[in-house]
Every structure is written in C-alpha cells, then in structure tokens.
Amino acid sequence: MKLDVQGTFYDIPFKEITLLNALVYIRENIDPTLQFKYNCKSGVCGSCSVRVNNQETLSCEYKVQDGDKIEPLLHQTKVQNRLKKVQSWLHVKSLKLMGEANEQKIQRQSDCILCSSCFSACPVFHVKPDFLGPYALTRAWRYMADVREKDKQGFIERIQEEGIWDCTLCGECTLACPVGIDSKADILHLRTKSMQAGKFDPTPQPEFEDDFGFNPNF
Numbered sequence: 027m028k029l030d031v032q033g034t035f036y037d038i039p040f041k042e043i044t045l046l047n048a049l050v051y052i053r054e055n056i057d058p059t060l061q062f063k064y065n066c067k068s069g070v071c072g073s074c075s076v077r078v079n080n081q082e083t084l085s086c087e088y089k090v091q092d093g094d095k096i097e098p099l100l101h102q103t104k105v106q107n108r109l110k111k112v113q114s115w116l117h118v119k120s121l122k123l124m125g126e127a128n129e130q131k132i133q134r135q136s137d138c139i140l141c142s143s144c145f146s147a148c149p150v151f152h153v154k155p156d157f158l159g160p161y162a163l164t165r166a167w168r169y170m171a172d173v174r175e176k177d178k179q180g181f182i183e184r185i186q187e188e189g190i191w192d193c194t195l196c197g198e199c200t201l202a203c204p205v206g207i208d209s210k211a212d213i214l215h216l217r218t219k220s221m222q223a224g225k226f227d228p229t230p231q232p233e234f235e236d237d238f239g240f241n242p243n244f
C-alpha cells in the first residue's frame with residue numbers, strides 16, 4: 027500500500043500494520059531522514075499523536091489504509107507553557123480527604139496523557155494563537171473541582187483572558203481525544219463557575235431581533 031507522509035509517497039509491503047510500525051519500517055528501510063516521535067507504543071504516553079486524513083490519532087493504535095495522508099499535529103509551537111499559565115496543580119490544600127466518590131468526579135480529566143491532539147484540532151488557534159486551549163482548561167477544571175483545593179477563585183481569575191470565553195464550543199477537541207476526555211464539557215463547567223463568581227463573557231454581544239422584533243438582550 028501507498029502512504030502519503032507529508033507530501034512524500036512511500037510504498038510499504040504490509041496490509042495489517044499500525045501507523046507507528048509503518049513509519050518505523052519506512053525509516054529503517056526506505057528513508058532514514060524520516061522523523062517522528064514515539065515512546066510507550068501502547069497508547070499511554072501520547073507522544074506519537076499525528077494527523078491522519080485531517081483527523082488526530084495515536085499512531086501506535088491506528089491501522090493504516092492505502093492512500094492515508096499523514097501529517098504532524100497543528101499548533102504545536104504554541105503548546106508550551108499553557109499548563110503553567112493556568113497553574114494546573116493544587117495551591118491551598120484543605121485537610122479534606124479525597125474519598126472515592128470525589129476522586130471519580132475528576133478521574134476522566136486526570137486521565138489526560140498530554141498528547142496535544144485536542145490542541146491540534148481546536149480551530150480557535152487559527153485566529154487566536156494565545157488561547158489557553160482545551161487540555162489546559164480541562165486540567166484547570168480537574169484541579170479546581172478537586173475537593174482539596176481551597177483557592178477556587180485563583181483558577182477563575184486565570185482562565186478569563188484568552189480562556190473560556192474564546193472557546194466556540196464546537197466540540198472538535200472532544201472528538202479528537204483518544205482517552206475520551208470531554209474538554210468542551212469541562213469548559214462549560216468553568217463558565218458556569220465563573221458566572222456564579224460574577225464573571226461574564228467580555229465580548230460585546232451582537233444586536234439581534236427575531237421575526238417578531240423581539241431583542242433578547244433587552
């Protein structure tokens with residue numbers, strides 16, 4: 027079968043093979059200059075994430091098809107420092123014990139493997155390169171919702187600018203996540219908590235009238 031790897035076509039003599047193994051084969055047998063990242067080879071570390079036919083996927087899990095188009099993730103130069111910006115860790119710890127029920131509430135968000143697929147899929151980066159992005163906001167929600175964290179307000183302050191209000195709620199990040207994290211839902215949780223703390227979307231809302239001349243902004 028033939029694979030299009032960033033505009034170069036390679037023939038590989040296999041039918042059932044993961045993309046990662048195909049890339050390793052190409053590098054060892056056809057093109058030693060081919061560069062790509064991987065580590066665990068079992069869908070855990072997230073380092074082998076790429077785009078296949080414009081869809082983010084882990085190359086160690088994806089079985090290649092003839093004619094597949096392989097590209098690197100998008101927006102990766104902007105990923106750095108996002109977690110630091112939202113300070114995704116516990117700040118002021120209370121003495122509360124986590125408990126199984128509370129642990130389960132943030133289990134899914136804790137499963138993030140930092141593969142950056144959601145970041146690559148998010149359309150906002152095309153127009154707002156400083157957007158905090160889905161996985162940083164998911165991690166913010168993970169720590170804000172942690173019962174041991176007392177400084178919830180700190181998280182609310184850090185996610186306002188270039189943050190929750192810039193998300194279009196398109197859901198592309200949720201579709202791209204290989205471990206089933208719903209960043210869109212996490213952003214909605216963060217918006218609700220922000221509104222409860224008196225914060226609102228600073229973007230001016232457009233004037234709108236329905237067919238009967240009713241303007242819901244008034």
Ligand code: SF4
Pocket residue numbers: 147148149150159160192193194195196197198199200209210213
């Ligand atoms: S839901 Fe928001 S964060 Fe997720 S991809 Fe869409 S715009 Fe980006």
Ligand code: SF4
Pocket residue numbers: 072137138139140141142143144145160161164202203204205206207209
């Ligand atoms: S939220 Fe999902 S897609 Fe985004 S970095 Fe974490 S594991 Fe990857």
